[in-house]
Amino acid sequence: MGLFAQKTLSVSEINHYLKELMESDEILRDIWITGEISTLARPGSGHIYFTLKDENSSLRCVIWKMNALRLQIMLQTGMAVEAHGAIGVYERDGQTQLYVDAIRLAGEGALYQEFLRLRTKLEAEGLFAQERKRPLPPRPATIGIVTSPTGAALQDILNTLRKHYPIAKVVISPTSVQGSEAPAEIIAALDLLNRITKPDLIIVARGGGSLEDLWAFNDENVVRAIAASASPIVTGIGHETDFTLADFAADLRAPTPTGAAVLSTPDISDLLNELSSMTEHLVGNLEDKLANSRRDVHEWEQRLLRVTPIWKVQDDRQAVDNLVNRMNRQVVHLLALQRSGLSNCTQHLAALDPQAILQRGFALVSKIDGTRVNSIQQVVTDDQVAITVSDGAFHATVRKL
Amino acid sequence: MPKKVETVIEELSYEKAFAELERVVSSLENDQLTLDESMKLFARGQSLVEHCSKLLDTAELKVQTLTKIGIGEKEE
Numbered sequence: 001m002g003l004f005a006q007k008t009l010s011v012s013e014i015n016h017y018l019k020e021l022m023e024s025d026e027i028l029r030d031i032w033i034t035g036e037i038s039t040l041a042r043p044g045s046g047h048i049y050f051t052l053k054d055e056n057s058s059l060r061c062v063i064w065k066m067n068a069l070r071l072q073i074m075l076q077t078g079m080a081v082e083a084h085g086a087i088g089v090y091e092r093d094g095q096t097q098l099y100v101d102a103i104r105l106a107g108e109g110a111l112y113q114e115f116l117r118l119r120t121k122l123e124a125e126g127l128f129a130q131e132r133k134r135p136l137p138p139r140p141a142t143i144g145i146v147t148s149p150t151g152a153a154l155q156d157i158l159n160t161l162r163k164h165y166p167i168a169k170v171v172i173s174p175t176s177v178q179g180s181e182a183p184a185e186i187i188a189a190l191d192l193l194n195r196i197t198k199p200d201l202i203i204v205a206r207g208g209g210s211l212e213d214l215w216a217f218n219d220e221n222v223v224r225a226i227a228a229s230a231s232p233i234v235t236g237i238g239h240e241t242d243f244t245l246a247d248f249a250a251d252l253r254a255p256t257p258t259g260a261a262v263l264s265t266p267d268i269s270d271l272l273n274e275l276s277s278m279t280e281h282l283v284g285n286l287e288d289k290l291a292n293s294r295r296d297v298h299e300w301e302q303r304l305l306r307v308t309p310i311w312k313v314q315d316d317r318q319a320v321d322n323l324v325n326r327m328n329r330q331v332v333h334l335l336a337l338q339r340s341g342l343s344n345c346t347q348h349l350a351a352l353d354p355q356a357i358l359q360r361g362f363a364l365v366s367k368i369d370g371t372r373v374n375s376i377q378q379v380v381t382d383d384q385v386a387i388t389v390s391d392g393a394f395h396a397t398v399r400k401l
Numbered sequence: 402m403p404k405k406v407e408t409v410i411e412e413l414s415y416e417k418a419f420a421e422l423e424r425v426v427s428s429l430e431n432d433q434l435t436l437d438e439s440m441k442l443f444a445r446g447q448s449l450v451e452h453c454s455k456l457l458d459t460a461e462l463k464v465q466t467l468t469k470i471g472i473g474e475k476e477e
Contacts, residue, residue, distance in 0.1 A: 166460035
């Protein structure tokens with residue numbers, strides 16, 4: 001020991017130092033520790049104190065009230081658990097202890113590791129792929145149920161279907177849903193439904209339980225059978241917070257058995273609405289069609305009227321009228337022409353009137369027998385002739401030729 | 402619309418009856434039908450509606466249980 005030895009620490013100082021050392025260690029801050037619960041105490045403060053022990057050693061544990069309220073399981077002395085939290089030092093007593101924030105039953109950790117390993121493997125195979133999910137039939141006629149015949153899950157499903165969708169036919173394929181024989185039974189029950197009943201969909205259901213209770217639904221062969229099912233599958237396994245690999249492989253995962261019945265069927269009131277709207281379509285469509293037909297008939301009637309012989313007759317009558325008019329006009333025209341020709345003639349005639357010539361001082365000579373004298377050859381001396389002038393006639397004797 | 406033998410409506414499940422009703426309406430809406438064909442189809446549609454309504458009104462869940470030997474009938 002040298003002259004300048006290290007500083008001497010007080011108890012408080014060393015405990016404080018240890019506390020800080022432990023609390024800064026990454027492994028100790030986030031650790032799972034397995035052991036058996038002993039000396040369990042639940043004072044009125046709401047915090048829980050107990051000791052975790054194994055054959056050789058023990059560790060003080062505390063669960064603060066805030067975390068205690070969130071515990072999923074009821075702690076009991078003698079229970080084998082896995083506790084998660086951070087290691088620290090209670091300075092007053094120099095006591096190393098575990099500040100617990102979560103507890104699960106022993107073995108669940110290992111199961112969970114197995115769950116993760118299988119999930120990764122099957123996921124890589126594409127067993128859970130969204131593209132594999134089939135749509136559920138909108139109105140399933142036959143619904144298969146794979147579950148325990150004695151479980152509450154079955155009654156929940158049947159009660160829901162009675163209320164919600166009573167037109168279905170339900171075929172139960174009974175199986176045990178936990179224990180070592182469960183996986184093989186579940187696979188056989190599924191196979192029986194798919195081979196014999198061929199339902200429109202299958203509900204695979206089980207009530208709530210621990211991870212271990214639900215383990216049959218994480219069995220690799222069960223998960224593969226669900227993925228390979230001919231009928232689409234809806235799972236309702238455990239509670240809302242429980243996820244099994246069967247859920248991932250199913251076409252639809254419902255949070256509970258009741259949820260599976262609800263999600264896989266339409267409500268009867270929706271069916272009634274759907275039916276009445278379909279009826280309206282049906283009737284409305286026929287009414288439209290009849291109205292169209294009526295309109296068509298009317299339209300064709302109009303077209304028919306347009307091409308009817310009556311119109312033709314009337315057209316002909318009009319043509320005749322036209323002809324008559326044209327004829328009349330023609331006649332009038334002709335008459336007018338005639339009339340004007342006649343008047344010309346009359347004038348001509350007037351110009352030729354001998355009377356008019358006489359008035360100009362000419363005289364008309366005729367023999368006594370009326371023969372007109374146009375030439376000197378027609379008379380001899382002493383012939384009696386009649387001479388006509390404009391206002392009368394007189395006789396004369398031819399004297400000198 | 403292809404000609405096919407019409408099944409007896411009373412024997413149809415709700416699912417089948419409703420599916421046919423949908424086809425009838427869609428055919429009335431989209432196909433070129435004679436008025437006579439339309440009337441016949443409409444009558445078929447009406448019968449389907451009646452059948453569906455009756456099924457809904459009188460529905461009672463039918464429950465069977467499969468056993469490994471055969472099917473155990475159990476009406477509930």
